[in-house]
Amino acid sequence: xxxxxxxxxxxxxxxxxxxxxxxxxxxxxxxxxxxxxxxxxxxxxxxxxxxxxxxxxxxxxxxxxxxxxxxxxxxxxxxxxxxxxxxxxxxxxxxxxxxxxxxxxxxxxxxxxxxxxxxxxxxxxxxxxxxxxxxxxxxxxxxxxxxxxxxxxxxxxxxxxxxxxxxxxxxxxxxxxxxxxxxxxxxxxxxxxxxxxxxxxxxxxxxxxxxxxxxxxxx
Amino acid sequence: xxxxxxxxxxxxxxxxxxxxxxxxxxxxxxxxxxxxxxxxxxxxxxxxxxxxxxxxxxxxxxxxxxxxxxxxxxxxxxxxxxxxxxxxxxxxxxxxxxxxxxxxxxxxxxxxxxxxxxxxxxxxxxxxxxxxxxxxxxxxxxxxxxxxxxxxxxxxxxxxxxxxxxxxxxxxxxxxxxxxxxxxxxxxxxxxxxxxxxxxxxxxxxxxxxxxxxxxxxxxxxxxxxxxxxxxxxxxxxxxxxxx
Numbered sequence: 255x256x257x258x259x260x261x262x263x264x265x266x267x268x269x270x271x272x273x274x275x276x277x278x279x280x281x282x283x284x285x286x287x288x289x290x291x292x293x294x295x296x297x298x299x300x301x302x303x304x305x306x307x308x309x310x311x312x313x314x315x316x317x318x319x320x321x322x323x324x325x326x327x328x329x330x331x332x333x334x335x336x337x338x339x340x341x342x343x344x345x346x347x348x349x350x351x352x353x354x355x356x357x358x359x360x361x362x363x364x365x366x367x368x369x370x371x372x373x374x375x376x377x378x379x380x381x382x383x384x385x386x387x388x389x390x391x392x393x394x395x396x397x398x399x400x401x402x403x404x405x406x407x408x409x410x411x412x413x414x415x416x417x418x419x420x421x422x423x424x425x426x427x428x429x430x431x432x433x434x435x436x437x438x439x440x441x442x443x444x445x446x447x448x449x450x451x452x453x454x455x456x457x458x459x460x461x462x463x464x465x466x467x468x469x470x471x472x473x
Numbered sequence: 474x475x476x477x478x479x480x481x482x483x484x485x486x487x488x489x490x491x492x493x494x495x496x497x498x499x500x501x502x503x504x505x506x507x508x509x510x511x512x513x514x515x516x517x518x519x520x521x522x523x524x525x526x527x528x529x530x531x532x533x534x535x536x537x538x539x540x541x542x543x544x545x546x547x548x549x550x551x552x553x554x555x556x557x558x559x560x561x562x563x564x565x566x567x568x569x570x571x572x573x574x575x576x577x578x579x580x581x582x583x584x585x586x587x588x589x590x591x592x593x594x595x596x597x598x599x600x601x602x603x604x605x606x607x608x609x610x611x612x613x614x615x616x617x618x619x620x621x622x623x624x625x626x627x628x629x630x631x632x633x634x635x636x637x638x639x640x641x642x643x644x645x646x647x648x649x650x651x652x653x654x655x656x657x658x659x660x661x662x663x664x665x666x667x668x669x670x671x672x673x674x675x676x677x678x679x680x681x682x683x684x685x686x687x688x689x690x691x692x693x694x695x696x697x698x699x700x701x702x703x704x705x706x707x708x709x710x711x712x713x714x715x716x717x
Contacts, residue, residue: 318646318692319685320653322664327685330677413549419657420664427552440559448548448556455547 261439262446265429272429273450275343279425280412283350287411288404290351291358296388298363309359316356322420324353329421342423346415354411361403365396402466409458413451426450483676484683494670501666502687504580508660509652511584513645516591523592524599525625538596545593550654554586558658583655591648598640602633635706642699646692653688663687 262269297309316324328349332340340348369392377387397404416427424432430443484495526538545553558579562570573582606629614624634641656665667684671677 315689318650318689320650320664320688322653322656323667323681323685323688326664326668327681330671330681413547416549416551417654419551427549427555431555434559440555441563444552444555444560448552451549451552452544452547456543459547 257442258439259442261433261437261442265433268433269426269429269446272424272426275423276412276415276425279346279350279415279418280408282347283354283411284408286351287354287358288362290355291360292362292393294355294359295362295366298359299366313356313359316353317360321353321414322417325349325418325420328352342418342421345421346418346423346425350411350415354407357407358404361400361407362396364403365400366392368399369395398469402462402469405462405465406459409455409462412458413455416451479678480676481679483670483674483679486674488670488673494674497666497670498663498683498687501661501663502691504660505649505652505662505691508580508584508587508655508662509649512587512591512652513648515584515588516595516648517641519588519592520595521599521630523596524603525630527596527600528603529621542593542596545590546597550587550590550651551657553590554583554655554658557582557586579659580655583652583658583660586658587648587651587655591644591651594647595641595644598637598644599633602637603629605636606632632708635708638699638703638706642696642703645699646695649691649695650688 294309294312297305298313300306325346329340329342329345332345332348373391373395374387377391382390415425418425419427419431422428427447430447434440434443484498485493488494488497523538523541526534527542529535548556562573564570565573610628610632611624614628615621619627652660652662653664655662656668659665663684667680670680674680
């Protein structure tokens with residue numbers, strides 16, 4: 255057994271391109287997911303039966319289907335429904351945004367529910383309408399309360415990007431896998447991927463923990 | 474979209490191995506359940522041990538358990554599976570490596586990978602379960618003359634399990650979903666077979682619908698079973714209401 259790390263140094267650009275793609279999808283899916291998720295959470299908590307049922311169906315469906323299956327469904331159906339050719343790499347952006355929205359929605363719901371109802375009534379009492387109450391009173395507090403959980407979910411999301419393997423997109427793992435198929439150096443490539451993932455996710459979750467302690471003091 | 478030819482009879486078409494395609498899916502469901510249930514069982518035991526280790530006052534045990542949990546939590550599941558399949562056989566002594574590559578079935582390594590991944594998450598839950606028990610209970614146990622380990626065995630662990638039942642429920646549903654990732658290392662579970670049938674028949678709408686329904690059904694079953702257990706084990710006053 256001997257290690258040959260040339261395969262990594264020679265192809266570092268390709269691997270980093272894959273990592274950048276992973277990070278980009280994470281960022282897009284986080285922003286999109288939180289926005290859609292917040293809307294879904296508001297719908298789910300609304301007194302309108304139709305809205306809350308729709309949101310519940312959306313959230314429960316996506317939470318009970320495995321991500322690999324959702325990726326495949328969107329990858330195969332997307333081009334057919336829209337009529338535009340969508341590559342695996344592009345389809346992942348849409349899939350993760352829509353899929354993660356269901357998870358973010360549950361987190362945002364917990365956040366909104368952590369604010370006492372009295373504040374909503376107070377908002378109405380001073381003459382704000384529903385959206386103003388949400389925008390200026392409830393959501394900012396809810397958001398701050400669940401920020402650590404949102405970020406933890408984002409770290410999980412970043413790890414889950416590696417599942418685009420199912421549709422053959424070139425994320426960080428996909429890049430390593432494609433290099434492995436060409437050069438057959440599984441030890442070096444997969445260990446490298448594992449180490450980079452570990453360092454990134456470990457430091458991110460440490461940061462989240464520090465943030466959590468900070469917020470805990472403020473409250 | 475309009476040109477798609479719907480044909481639900483695809484499931485009763487005969488595949489290459491003289492079986493019907495729906496039999497493929499049923500076999501896949503069998504593997505999904507086997508892999509998920511075995512992994513959950515192992516993960517539960519391992520996770521409990523590690524979770525308890527993290528709450529002890531022994532610094533070495535804490536350290537080992539912390540390293541373990543951080544390691545398995547911060548690497549994606551699919552990368553972990555690749556490590557078990559492609560890296561471990563190469564770095565162990567050659568005889569063992571050849572044995573793993575030739576004679577150890579894919580599902581066995583997949584169960585190892587999935588259970589170690591899940592055990593780290595269960596360890597976290599067990600730890601937080603034990604931490605939520607008021608320390609007075611432990612002290613009361615010590616005052617009665619129990620040893621530290623006896624307080625774990627008779628007081629804190631039974632309580633902790635009953636407190637973390639809702640999170641264990643969602644973990645049991647997660648493990649069924651996560652078992653779909655094992656397709657990447659060649660375990661013949663539902664998703665793997667679904668992909669195969671799509672490649673062979675090109676009837677993706679029907680097959681993806683069927684596979685999705687199978688997963689929803691499995692998740693529902695796991696949820697029902699676990700919430701029954703939850704109902705009987707709930708500690709009054711500790712959990713308001715079991716979360717779904």
